[in-house]
Amino acid sequence: MxxxxxxxxxxxxxxxxxxxxxxxxxxxxxxxxxxxxxxxxxxxxxxxxxxxxxxxxxxxxxxxxxxxxxxxxxxxxxxxxxxxxxxxxxxxxxxxxxxxxxxxxxxxxxxxxxxxxxxxxxxxxxxxxxxxxxxxxxxxxxxxxxxxxxxxxxxxxxxxxxxxxxxQPIIKARVQEKLRQHEDWRRRIKEFVEIKGAVIFVDRTKAPEDLPRGQPFWLYLMYPGKAVHLTVDNMKYEKDKVKISCGENIFDDANSVDIGALMQTYGGGGHKAAGGCSIAREDKEKVVEELINAINEGNA
Ligand SMILES: [Mn+2]
Structure with missing residues (x-):
């Protein structure tokens, strides 16, 4: 056909x-x-x-x-x-x-x-x-x-x-393992979170390798009323870079900044509600600070 x-x-x-x-x-x-x-x-x-x-x-x-x-x-x-x-x-x-x-x-x-x-x-x-x-x-x-x-x-x-x-046993086992990892993440992630104005900032580069991936939407429940979460993390293969991901609170209309457009100015992209970019590791502190300032100013 x-x-x-x-x-x-x-x-x-x-x-x-x-x-x-x-x-x-x-x-x-x-x-x-x-x-x-x-x-x-x-x-x-x-x-x-x-x-x-x-x-x-x-x-x-x-x-x-x-x-x-x-x-x-x-x-x-x-x-x-x-x-x-x-x-x-x-x-x-x-x-x-x-x-x-x-x-x-x-x-x-x-x-x-x-x-x-x-x-x-x-x-x-x-x-x-x-x-x-x-x-x-x-x-x-x-x-x-x-x-x-x-x-x-x-x-x-x-x-x-x-x-x-x-x-199905294979699927059931994997789902259960994911739910377990997610609980682990929820218990441990708080240590790497800092609240910066309207931003929930998560620095995963400081977290141990065994900290599982979590569902970032949970951050909005854990820290209610914030506009966005911004996470910086290591990259798997490119050790000289870090990746930044950012998303707006899905439970709240607190964010008016176009996140995709903001990320585009650092070589990334996305949508209005979420986006990301990867940057040189040595620029981490500077870029994170600029992003947090831009988000807070945009939402002031
Ligand atoms: Mn799709």
């Missing part, structure tokens, strides 16, 4: 669900996971039969579907809907009339909208539902194990309900 031979997708929950839908529509077996920067920097080897979803456009692919605002320049090259809350939603709306079997994924696509647009309530954080738990389990710190897990999850979601999927 088509010459589509491989799905190239993002490593997050939306990426997994987008791949699931595309695979179901076009009957493609082969799925690979990539990070947005790989396509941006043209470091991903695109093949002629590739269907690229939830990622920036890749020259030479057969089909591209996305919803990121930063993809606007490529909008004529594929299917882009920047108003959609998830890429899974774009695929679902585009193909559901022609492929009515997609209807079985309607709840999963609703859940993906919520996760990909961070439309969480306090209740969602305190008591994550089955989708929240599955999405927590998607990212670890080993690319090969993570990809293996994502493939497994994708295969399970193709023929079982999420409630059944989460009972």
């Amino acid at each position: 088509t010459d589509y031979t491989r799905v190239v997708t993002h490593t997050d929950f939306d990426g997994v669900v987008s791949a699931l839908l595309v695979r179901d529509i076009f009957d493609i077996e082969h799925v690979v996971f990539a990070e947005p920067w790989m396509l941006q920097k043209k470091e991903f080897p695109v093949r002629a039969g590739d269907v690229i979803v939830d990622l920036p456009y890749g020259e030479g692919c057969a089909l591209w579907i996305d919803h990121h605002a930063t993809s606007e320049a490529d909008k004529d090259k594929g299917i882009l809907d920047t108003t959609a809350k998830s890429c899974a939603r774009v695929i679902f709306e585009q193909y559901k009339a022609e492929y009515p079997q997609l209807e079985k994924f309607a709840d999963l696509v609703d859940a993906t909208d919520k996760i990909d647009s961070a439309a969480f309530t306090k209740e969602d954080l305190e008591h994550p539902d089955v989708y929240g738990k599955l999405s927590m389990a998607i990212r670890g710190d080993n690319k090969y194990k993570d990809d293996e897990f994502r493939h497994f999850l994708l295969n399970m979601l193709a023929f079982q309900t999420p409630e059944q999927v989460i009972q």
